[in-house]
Amino acid sequence: MTDRTRVRRKPERASYERAELDAILDEARWCHLGLVRDGQPVVLPTIHGRLGDVVYLHGSPAAGFVRHAGEPVCVSVTLVDALVLARAVRNHSMNYRSALLLGHAALVTDDAEKLAALEAVTEHVTPGRWSESRPPTDVELRGTAVLALPIGEFSVKRRSGPPGDDGEGDFPAWAGIVPVTTVLGTPEPAAFSPPGCPPPSWAPPS
Amino acid sequence: MTDRTRVRRKPERASYERAELDAILDEARWCHLGLVRDGQPVVLPTIHGRLGDVVYLHGSPAAGFVRHAGEPVCVSVTLVDALVLARAVRNHSMNYRSALLLGHAALVTDDAEKLAALEAVTEHVTPGRWSESRPPTDVELRGTAVLALPIGEFSVKRRSGPPGDDGEGDFPAWAGIVPVTTVLGTPEPAAFSPPGCPPPSWAPPS
Numbered sequence: 001m002t003d004r005t006r007v008r009r010k011p012e013r014a015s016y017e018r019a020e021l022d023a024i025l026d027e028a029r030w031c032h033l034g035l036v037r038d039g040q041p042v043v044l045p046t047i048h049g050r051l052g053d054v055v056y057l058h059g060s061p062a063a064g065f066v067r068h069a070g071e072p073v074c075v076s077v078t079l080v081d082a083l084v085l086a087r088a089v090r091n092h093s094m095n096y097r098s099a100l101l102l103g104h105a106a107l108v109t110d111d112a113e114k115l116a117a118l119e120a121v122t123e124h125v126t127p128g129r130w131s132e133s134r135p136p137t138d139v140e141l142r143g144t145a146v147l148a149l150p151i152g153e154f155s156v157k158r159r160s161g162p163p164g165d166d167g168e169g170d171f172p173a174w175a176g177i178v179p180v181t182t183v184l185g186t187p188e189p190a191a192f193s194p195p196g197c198p199p200p201s202w203a204p205p206s
Numbered sequence: 207m208t209d210r211t212r213v214r215r216k217p218e219r220a221s222y223e224r225a226e227l228d229a230i231l232d233e234a235r236w237c238h239l240g241l242v243r244d245g246q247p248v249v250l251p252t253i254h255g256r257l258g259d260v261v262y263l264h265g266s267p268a269a270g271f272v273r274h275a276g277e278p279v280c281v282s283v284t285l286v287d288a289l290v291l292a293r294a295v296r297n298h299s300m301n302y303r304s305a306l307l308l309g310h311a312a313l314v315t316d317d318a319e320k321l322a323a324l325e326a327v328t329e330h331v332t333p334g335r336w337s338e339s340r341p342p343t344d345v346e347l348r349g350t351a352v353l354a355l356p357i358g359e360f361s362v363k364r365r366s367g368p369p370g371d372d373g374e375g376d377f378p379a380w381a382g383i384v385p386v387t388t389v390l391g392t393p394e395p396a397a398f399s400p401p402g403c404p405p406p407s408w409a410p411p412s
Contacts, residue, residue, distance in 0.1 A: 004246065009269045029289075029386075030300070032238040032282055034247035040210065041240035041247050043282035045304050063215045076238055076249035083235075083332055083390070085406070088340040089324070090350065092332060094236070098251050118295070126289055126298060133379045134294040144296070162396040173339045174403040176395035180235075184289070185385030190368040197380040200291070 004102060005155040015156040024077050024099040024156065025050050029125050029182075033057060034074035035065055048075065049120030055101060055149045056108070056117035066145040069107040075149060076100055082177040086163035095177060097158040105147040117146045128200055210308060211361040221362040230283050230305040230362060231256050235331050235388075239263060240280035241271060254281065255326030261307060261355045262314070262323035272351040275313040281355060282306055288383040292369035301383060303364040311353040323352045334406055 007014035025031075031048045034041060044065060049056045055075060059066055082095035108114045118141075119130045136144070163175050186206045187199035199206075213220035231237075237254045240247060250271060255262045261281060265272055288301035314320045324347075325336045342350070369381050392412045393405035405412075 004243070009266055030284070030286060032249050032284070034240045034249035034280075036242050036245065036247050037210070039242065040278045040308060041242050041249075041280045042308070043238050043240035043247075043249050043280045043306070045282065045284040045302065047300070060215055072246045074240075074247045074249045076251065078236070078238070078251040080236060080388075085332055085335060085393075086339065088342075088346075089328055089336065090342050090346045092328060092335060092339070094253070094331075096251065100249070102246060102248070122295055122298060125300075126291055129291060129298060130295065133292065133298070134374055134377050136294075136296050140294075140296045165396070165398055168340055170400065171340050172400050172403050174393075174395065174405045175399040176393055176405065178393045178405070178409045179391030180388060181391060182286075182386060182388050185387060187291075187380075187382055187384050189380065189382035190371070192371055193381040194376065194378050197378050199380045199382065199384070203384045 001155065002153050005100065005153045007155050007157055013157050013159050017156065020156045021099050021154050022050065024079060024097050025055065028077045028079055031075050031077045033065060034076065035068045047121055047125050049117065049124040051116060051120045053151045055151060056120055057105065057147045057149065058118060058121055059145055061143065061145040066107070066147065069105060069147060071104065072102065073105045073149065074100065074102055080180045081160065082179045084163045084177050085175055087165055087168040087171050087173040087175045091164040091166065093159060093163065095160050098156070100155050101149060101151060102153040103149050105149040108146040108148050111141065114141060114146045117148065118144065126200065127202055207361065208359050211306065211359045213361050213363055219363050219365050223362065226362045227305050227360050228256065230285060230303050231261065234283045234285055237281050237283045239271060240282065241274045253327055253331050255323065255330040257322060257326045259357045261357060262326055263311065263353045263355070264324060264327055265351055267349065267351040272313070272353065275311055275353055277310065278308065279311045279355065280306065280308055286386045287366065288385045290369045290383050291381055293371055293374040293377050293379040293381045297370040297372065299365060299369065301366050305362050306360060307355060307357060308359040309355050311355040314352040314354050317347065320347060320352045323354065324350065332406065333408055
């Protein structure tokens with residue numbers, strides 16, 4: 001925890017435990033990357049992978065975010081678990097687990113690290129696909145940029161449990177939580193998908 | 207569309223149509239807010255509401271983001287529709303609809319606008335709750351800060367459809383999409399929820 005990552009608002013919801021950070025990073029299939037362009041914050045959705053103490057992001061070498069290598073970035077990861085409905089408007093909330101990483105992302109230039117990073121990103125979002133699908137060629141590898149963000153400054157913030165209630169007496173409003181989950185649906189094969197090749201085992205059966 | 211919001215990477219996925227922006231803003235129950243603190247980008251998950259041409263955000267007057275009123279901010283909204291599995295690693299992708307808004311958020315000081323904004327945020331995330339639950343008191347209203355971001359500079363980016371395939375011959379890998387949806391679960395009443403008050407009609411029945 002640093003002064004920049006210390007959670008000031010509702011600090012009881014904060015954590016600075018690596019295990020909690022890793023669990024959020026690994027469960028979330030996508031994240032948001034924050035950059036600064038000429039003083040303007042820009043937030044881009046993207047996917048990530050983690051190998052030990054490094055978070056990897058990838059993109060086209062022509063993409064805007066790659067030009068920010070070496071500059072400060074922020075990776076924000078959010079898992080929403082429930083809508084929290086209270087008897088008072090002001091006590092409405094969300095149950096969530098979120099992580100914030102600050103640091104400088106560096107362009108990965110070593111081919112072996114680049115391949116390992118792309119494998120980590122691929123396996124994170126679509127487990128098994130690194131070995132099931134056709135691996136990157138040298139040309140494709142050169143056509144992909146990878147950024148490495150070492151895990152250093154971070155914070156975790158989360159809420160769970162029922163809504164708050166400030167003594168609303170017998171005010172007649174339902175209170176509780178409505179769970180939110182992200183689910184995968186039945187795989188839809190492309191017209192050119194080879195017969196006899198099954199969809200990934202982690203996708204729901206059709 | 208401005209030079210700052212022109213989508214450079216895969217411009218065929220871009221849109222600058224207000225109707226598409228509004229549809230994404232209105233469907234997404236949460237967003238990510240980008241700020242700059244001492245040169246460091248910071249990305250915070252939050253909820254939003256839209257009234258016409260203005261996006262409203264709220265928080266504690268003590269929260270960090272409120273101190274950025276008048277400074278450039280970014281609101282990023284992302285809806286993920288599918289994982290896209292291709293026969294080649296490099297053609298893996300996501301189907302998504304995303305929006306990026308740039309601008310300066312102003313602190314709302316007018317009480318009527320503040321109430322309308324809080325109603326918009328509440329109704330957006332939890333429809334019906336503004337009238338079902340106990341409205342904010344004057345003290346609560348003073349204890350809540352609202353930021354208004356006029357819709358000006360924005361871009362929409364989206365992908366849909368099957369994976370790409372660069373002539374992988376008879377490479378034996380399944381290809382297609384795995385739909386991703388965010389679903390609400392069965393409401394779980396708090397211990398103090400008054401008997402006879404039903405959960406919202408938009409939540410699945412128990």
